[in-house]
Amino acid sequence: AQSVAQPEDQVNVAEGNPLTVKCTYSVSGNPYLFWYVQYPNRGLQFLLKYITGDNLVKGSYGFEAEFNKSQTSFHLKKPSALVSDSALYFCAVRDNTGFQKLVFGTGTRLLVSP
Amino acid sequence: GAVVSQHPSRVICKSGTSVKIECRSLDFQATTMFWYRQFPKKSLMLMATSNEGSKATYEQGVEKDKFLINHASLTLSTLTVTSAHPEDSSFYICSARSLTSGSGEQYFGPGTRLTVT
Numbered sequence: 001a002q003s004v005a006q007p008e009d010q011v012n013v014a015e016g017n018p019l020t021v022k023c024t025y026s027v028s029g030n031p032y033l034f035w036y037v038q039y040p041n042r043g044l045q046f047l048l049k050y051i052t053g054d055n056l057v058k059g060s061y062g063f064e065a066e067f068n069k070s071q072t073s074f075h076l077k078k079p080s081a082l083v084s085d086s087a088l089y090f091c092a093v094r095d096n097t098g099f100q101k102l103v104f105g106t107g108t109r110l111l112v113s114p
Numbered sequence: 115g116a117v118v119s120q121h122p123s124r125v126i127c128k129s130g131t132s133v134k135i136e137c138r139s140l141d142f143q144a145t146t147m148f149w150y151r152q153f154p155k156k157s158l159m160l161m162a163t164s165n166e167g168s169k170a171t172y173e174q175g176v177e178k179d180k181f182l183i184n185h186a187s188l189t190l191s192t193l194t195v196t197s198a199h200p201e202d203s204s205f206y207i208c209s210a211r212s213l214t215s216g217s218g219e220q221y222f223g224p225g226t227r228l229t230v231t
């Protein structure tokens with residue numbers, strides 16, 4: 001079965017510093033990986049996805065993610081954090097069977113301090 | 115593009131009543147819609163998958179008679195919480211997958227906060 005793990009409940013970073021939010025995955029077959037962000041009392045917003053191709057994927061709001069097959073990781077990164085990036089981040093992998101539902105990680109809260 | 119709306123955004127109801135939540139894809143057709151429930155500071159729990167014109171597929175442990183799902187058209191799915199109880203209070207989020215999305219990407223609605231008193 002497909003699964004993702006987000007080992008950090010919370011990541012703290014100062015504004016202007018680079019940030020990394022970790023995600024590892026387990027899939028059978030080719031991985032389809034996604035990152036979503038959730039602001040308080042809102043739905044999820046799509047940030048980026050990896051399907052195939054370049055291991056470095058660029059997404060919305062200056063975020064990028066690096067796909068590493070050997071480490072089965074898909075860490076989310078941003079070179080310079082903003083206070084407004086503070087939110088809940090979810091990594092997800094597509095189930096390659098049935099309805100191809102998304103399997104979400106437990107989420108990582110990012111807190112960017114001024 | 116790819117906007118999903120939910121209505122209402124917030125609802126308070128009395129125990130024992132039923133509540134309907136609508137999920138609409140505004141600018142695309144969605145063959146498949148998903149309903150999630152999110153507890154405070156927790157991840158999303160998939161409740162069910164609905165396909166237009168067919169019965170919803172419920173995840174293990176989700177009562178289909180309590181959470182009625184109807185996917186009447188390619189742009190509308192509804193979730194009805196029947197005989198609501200305080201433990202049904204939660205944040206309910208829907209998502210939709212486009213007909214043309216080969217990657218399985220889902221677009222999420224803004225969520226509905228249900229409070230049962």
